[in-house]
Amino acid sequence: MSDKKEEFSCEMYSNKFFLLCLAGGAVACGSTHTLLTPLDLVKCRLQVDPAKYKSIFRGFYKFALMTGEENAYLYRTYLYLAAAASAEFCADVFLSPFEATKVRIQTTPGYTSKMLVAMPHMMSTEGIGVFYKGLVPLWARQIPYTMMKFSSFEKTIEMLYEHFVPKPRSQCTKEEQLVVTFTAGYIAGVLCAIVSHPADTLVSKLNKEPGASIGGLVAELGFFGIWRGLVARIIMIGTLTGLQWFIYDGFKVFTAMPRPPPPDMPLSLKKKLAGKK
Incomplete structure (x- = not known):
């Protein structure tokens, strides 16, 4: 095995590092959401019009750190959850108007397909409140979604390397690591979809039926x-x-960003746990 030291394009946590993180995230999220817009369209119509859209195929036919190394290791999942929840809470305030417009376009036959036409029309006929009517269920969908996305991805990566990959991450090629990244990302995505789906249905229905209430829709x-x-x-x-994590990790490889391995249990914690046996 080669002892050649891998060269990176920047220092960990430098300004360039964070700018590259931002660029990689934009590329990963923007391209994958664009690619899956048709499936999102089908999903929304399955939710709001079950009589007409009875299946996927029919639808297509008609989209931190705490003090101390031990605490940082033990509580890192909680830090992921807290960071994801707070970031998503703020982001959804800006996302809500676009989500409302997207669902209206997707689920209203004959409605304009142009966002720049739809948003002013919604504003003039229904007022600014129409863009935030679905904010609470949007939080109920996106906050658990994002918390699950980051925490389950990290845990799944660790489990795959521990139980399924026959060699340590440091000995895997970059291509092999990217396969593991995609697999972990897909598993995380499945879990994201499950925990956030009821709220997603309510978001779709509320934005299609502006006069409806959450309680009424749940009963209906x-x-x-x-x-x-x-x-x-x-x-x-x-x-x-899966594609987002794959593209983001691939971007980090392409730009030679430092990619630290999953954290190991600190030696002091190993000794402490061994002493309790």
């Missing part, structure tokens, strides 16, 4: 109705999340 849809479109969404979000 019932337990099974609120899960309609789950298979389509699992395929969409699993693919989306």
Whole structure:
């Protein structure tokens, strides 16, 4: 095995490092959401019009750190969760108007397909509140989604290397590491879709029916109705999340960014746990 030291294009946590992170995230998320827009369209219509769209195929036919090394290791999952939740809470305030417009375009036959036409029309006929009517269910969808996306991805990466990959990450080629990244991302995406799907159904219905209420929709849809479109969404979000992590990690390889391995248990914690046995 070669002892040649890998050269990186920047220092970890430098300004360039964070700018590259931003660029990689934009490329990964923008391209994958664009690719899966048709499946998202089908998923929304399955949720709001089950009589007309009875299946996926029919739809297509008609989209931190705490003090101390031990604590940082033990509580890193909670840090991932807290960071993801707070970031998503703020992001959804800006996302809500676009989500409302997207769903209106996708689920209203004959409605304009142009965002710059749809948004002013919605504003002039229904007021600014129409863009935030679905904000609470959007939070209910996106916050668990993002928390699951980051925490389950990190845990899945660790489990894959520990139980399924026959050699340590440091001995895997970059291509092999990217395969593991995509696999972990897809698994994380499936979990994201499951925990956030009921709220996603409510977001779709609320933005299609501006006069509806959350309580009324829950009563109308019932337990099974609120899960309609789950298979389509699992395929969409699993693919989306897997590709996002794959593209983002691939971008880091392409730009020679430092990519630290999953954290090892600190030696002090290993000794402490060994002493309790």
